[in-house]
Amino acid sequence: MSDPIITFDHVVKEFRTRGRGANIARAVDDVSLTIDRGDIFGIIGYSGAGKSTLVRLINALERPTSGTVTVLGTDITSLSETKLRPIRQKIGMIFQQFNLFSTKTVAQNIAYPLQLDHWRKDYQDRRVNELLEFVGLSEHANKYPSQLSGGQKQRVGIARALATNPEILLADEATSALDPETTTEVLALLKRVNEEFGITIVLITHQMNVVQQIAGRVAVMSAGRVVESGDVYDVFAAPQQPVTKRFIATALSGLPEEDRVERLHHEWSGRIVTVLIRQKDVSGTQGHELKASGQNISELIAKYGVESSLLYGGIDTVKGAAIGAITYEFNGPGWHVDEFLRELAVNSDVIDFGTAAKPVAYADAVAGHATYAEDRSHDPLAADTASASTAPGVSAAAHEGDNA
Numbered sequence: 001m002s003d004p005i006i007t008f009d010h011v012v013k014e015f016r017t018r019g020r021g022a023n024i025a026r027a028v029d030d031v032s033l034t035i036d037r038g039d040i041f042g043i044i045g046y047s048g049a050g051k052s053t054l055v056r057l058i059n060a061l062e063r064p065t066s067g068t069v070t071v072l073g074t075d076i077t078s079l080s081e082t083k084l085r086p087i088r089q090k091i092g093m094i095f096q097q098f099n100l101f102s103t104k105t106v107a108q109n110i111a112y113p114l115q116l117d118h119w120r121k122d123y124q125d126r127r128v129n130e131l132l133e134f135v136g137l138s139e140h141a142n143k144y145p146s147q148l149s150g151g152q153k154q155r156v157g158i159a160r161a162l163a164t165n166p167e168i169l170l171a172d173e174a175t176s177a178l179d180p181e182t183t184t185e186v187l188a189l190l191k192r193v194n195e196e197f198g199i200t201i202v203l204i205t206h207q208m209n210v211v212q213q214i215a216g217r218v219a220v221m222s223a224g225r226v227v228e229s230g231d232v233y234d235v236f237a238a239p240q241q242p243v244t245k246r247f248i249a250t251a252l253s254g255l256p257e258e259d260r261v262e263r264l265h266h267e268w269s270g271r272i273v274t275v276l277i278r279q280k281d282v283s284g285t286q287g288h289e290l291k292a293s294g295q296n297i298s299e300l301i302a303k304y305g306v307e308s309s310l311l312y313g314g315i316d317t318v319k320g321a322a323i324g325a326i327t328y329e330f331n332g333p334g335w336h337v338d339e340f341l342r343e344l345a346v347n348s349d350v351i352d353f354g355t356a357a358k359p360v361a362y363a364d365a366v367a368g369h370a371t372y373a374e375d376r377s378h379d380p381l382a383a384d385t386a387s388a389s390t391a392p393g394v395s396a397a398a399h400e401g402d403n404a
């Protein structure tokens with residue numbers, strides 16, 4: 001059962017910009033979005049997409065120009081500062097630059113919100129010790145932020161944000177200043193925060209691999225709007241919008257680029273074929289449904305006895321299920337490889353790049369696959385690959401008898 005903890009209803013946020021001929025910048029443009037209690041909800045977008053503004057609307061650091069924001073069951077759109085206080089106490093926040101007091105020790109930084117909340121000193125000490133232990137920094141209690149690594153600073157930030165037992169944690173680019181390894185550690189800690197305390201986490205990021213690692217649901221923002229949202233696996237497996245596809249390409253490996261396919265044709269004379277891997281069906285964002293793919297390749301290779309070489313690929317895990325692409329060279333009599341590919345294409349998404357002697361143009365090959373090709377002709381970054389679309393699946397007939 002879904003249990004909304006944050007709801008945006010047709011929210012618009014405009015800023016008056018200074019300078020000659022004062023203009024209005026619409027940072028958030030008609031956003032309607034529901035975040036359920038207990039979720040880790042990723043909000044992804046490029047710089048300037050409106051993510052920070054959206055998050056600042058959750059703790060009423062910004063007020064909507066129109067529309068309503070409901071948090072923890074209360075419409076906070078025009079709530080007074082006094083009435084906001086108890087709601088803000090239920091919201092913790094962590095930042096890209098950690099925002100720690102440089103003149104306070106780790107323990108003092110964590111105790112700060114408790115002091116503001118007038119906790120008794122012995123309760124403060126106990127809570128700080130608990131939190132230090134939870135984030136693994138007990139030995140560093142008396143150090144100053146300058147003596148800590150970036151990952152340790154963010155752990156202090158997390159402990160401080162948790163001090164007063166919030167129900168929501170807002171993380172604004174919380175791992176953007178960290179290296180990949182430290183990012184993974186901090187994300188693992190955030191996952192524990194979510195699982196052990198049931199805290200809802202809203203994760204603002206421009207890094208899709210952050211969403212991939214811990215989010216359950218994701219909204220993609222572009223120019224103030226939410227252009228796509230849904231279950232993370234579904235969005236990764238069947239991205240609809242060009243901007244989403246670009247983000248996913250940064251997180252998932254596997255689909256070979258055009259120059260790589262050219263190189264493969266140069267090195268291998270057989271049929272170069274990429275098979276998309278989806279371990280489970282996609283229930284579909286915006287009604288777009290996709291079946292699992294690539295689950296019976298080995299079986300079919302064995303059944304047809306085609307010669308195969310694994311050339312390139314990458315399989316990642318998104319929400320515990322595999323996703324990716326594998327590129328093979330298949331060899332054998334052309335008609336036989338065609339038959340094999342036809343059966344493979346029944347239950348798999350197959351991108352057929354042809355043989356070195358008779359290659360399929362890259363754009364035509366990927367256009368033959370609905371998920372990756374559908375919108376590419378409208379995608380400015382993929383403009384070169386725009387082409388006439390062919391039917392999904394294998395353009396096998398064109399290759400009858402091609403393979404040696």
Ligand SMILES: Nc1ncnc2c1ncn2[C@@H]1O[C@H](COP(=O)(O)OP(=O)(O)OP(=O)(O)O)[C@@H](O)[C@H]1O
Nearest residue numbers: 015017025027045046047048049050051052053054
């Ligand atoms: N206080 C403000 N006054 C004027 N314009 C603003 C203000 N805050 C944000 N904007 C504008 O609103 C748009 C969205 O900004 P926002 O910071 O929300 O985006 P973002 O996706 O978080 O990007 P970034 O990661 O760069 O912060 C930008 O064009 C920004 O210049």
